[in-house]
Amino acid sequence: MSFLACRKSFGIYINSIYNRRTSFLFSPGSPISHTTTETPSGPIRFSHSVSENHISPSRSPINRHGSHQIPLPSTPSVSEKPISTSGSPIFRREFSGFCSRAIPSSKNPCQFHQNPSILTPFQYFCTEAAVQHSTADGLTVEGIVTSNWPILDETESDWKSHAAAIAQSIHLIKKRLKWKKLVVRLDLLSMQLNKPDIWDDPVHAGKISREHGSLMGKMKAVRAFERELLEHIDMINLAREENDPEMESESLKALLRMRRNSKEKELQAMLSGEQDSCSCYIEVQAGAGGTESMDWAAMVMQMYKMWAQRRGYKVTVVDEMSGEIAGIKRATIKVDGEYAFGYAKAEVGVHRLVRISPFDSNKRRHTSFAAVAVIPISGDGSTHVQISDSDLRIERFRAGGAGGQHVNTTESAVRIVHIPTGISATCQNERSQHQNKASAMAVLQSRVDQLEMARQAQMNAQHTQSLTDITWGSQIRSYVLHPYRMVKDLRTSYEVSDPDSVLEGDLDGFILSYLSASLDKDEDGR
Template identity: 45%
Template structure:
């Protein structure tokens, strides 16, 4: 085997060994045994929500163990693969190089996952997208971003639940709120928070001029009972109204949409995607709790930053540019990571940006 190949395989082995230690493979096996024991209890399904949590955690933990075991098995096979390839000729050696490159990509992706150790990183994510400056183009852009994240989630088999979509008059959306239901989706998607900028020839401009539009992406962790975000009923004003879809069509003929206003903070949350008023109120309450938890976290962070004499991170600033004209490029302004295929990115291929972002965030936190 060529010394360069041998050195590369040793480096991959070191990285994978670190990943195995951080994930604690033995602990994963113990956790799977414990969850399988819980899942086999016939009493479990008396509490539907708890049962779903157990089965979801079980499938996630099994998948995690399977992924790390598969990586170890592939790495162990590489030396043999090269021996056979060298006997077979140049084409087989080229195939072995390709498998080694793919294995590096897969191990590095797993390594990034181990960097998600924040207090809320393992939670489901609540994503809120709002059209910014740019009129009808911005509303269309907000809808394109929503599709991008939903496609990203679907490709991974993650559940998505849309709580609210506020359609713009001509095209696109004013805002939308949806949950991505998978362990670590908050830690993963939180790197997407900030202002996303689109430059393109406007399909809504009859003179075909170039237009720049903006949309804001907010990512919050879904609240759990341990967070103790208690909301006094007297602090919440509840308004009900009729849901409406694109073009003002009535989605249903009853006042099932719900708007909650948290009077002390002025936070307003709407939910209109469920059929019943009660379901909408429960979903809206979940979003309100997440917003209040984030507010509490920001206040704590501001206190810490004040103690450190630090201005805090500029999360709200422009963080990614998507250019469709005069050239094609998507570039992250924090990590410098860029791709020359915007259509693939807008179809949910954002893992490269997420991985670069998580590594960037970790280096910023250590600085």
């Protein structure tokens, strides 16, 4: 078996035993037992026991890093048993064995931190965060960054250049995630989840569990990326020792793939807002320009549909009002997928098109405008504003446009107006009135929540109802098809000379540049 295969098999074996979502308190070399009770919605109860005969750090050897090297269990045991409870499947996982991580030494091994901002060796913590990954010769990601290895173009790079670029990306990702604060926050959430009465308040417990899962996922993703980088460096060194050019070539190709993938991971690291991971609604409204702008609005909506499909999101048309001659007056789509709102929020604003009009017989150049709004959909079903039935006015009418035998024969379309705010939502794309009402109500709830959040943050200008001046003054991006071809973001000055690819959904460059600029601005403002 090859070195890499052995290492990966060993890692899989250890992770399958120790790498649990929950955390526990232990001392070096301690035999432990750990029980986790889980439901489909997350863990409910946790219990652990540590042998009191193994709390002294002197019982385990000290390695060269000044840490206690804990022996691996010879016969660890893991069992999972179903528990009968009120019709819901609940499983209890039981683990027994020895702690397997290298824990920093301490004069007071039983110390438990009272101040969450001070990390001590013995506390509730995630084992992934406690481990400093390194190559066989002790090289770490931080060591690569401080070594200042030259970063060359992808086509000219050797393995050190690729490794340096990847290490820089990991360093940037940690900076954007506020890594130390993330670890501390994860510790606090783990302690809260360990409380026996946490699920007495299911709503609060659910929020804690979701946040814990989200932070844990981010941390594990970064750690896995680190491990992969260091493993490939080990493989390259081993290949050179054994004079195996094929193995070295494969590892070099893997580093190149990692380098290209690192940009996507940098982008995801920017999406740390409360609602960035949510699905969203994207609304497009035609502005000044008549038929020209209606046609342009349809092009913009198609651009977002193609962008969402590129990212693997599910797209559903919620509402659409066609123009008299061509295009659309307005339309709303629902984009389902992780981080849909985090990405799409970069598109909020007015988009301007300059082209030779296909509707002008004299072939003159025209300028058109379309406004884009993005509204998050709360992933946990929670709302910021409770809407009572007395605050709603529900209007029913026949759906317009092309349809089947049923769509235009009954009053299946629904418009719901929130009387206190004047916000409305319309849906006519479903086959039944009940389905249209449910979809319209979901859109209305999101819009009202958005307004309330904007009011609380004194940001009403960003709300969709404020997009009334869809003209020159509020544009964010310019699409020029004549006399030259270019798409330019006016906020970041990012531009491309291939408008066709952009209109076919290639928006990630614009999104990345905007999110990067926003992050830099936030950091400068602190």
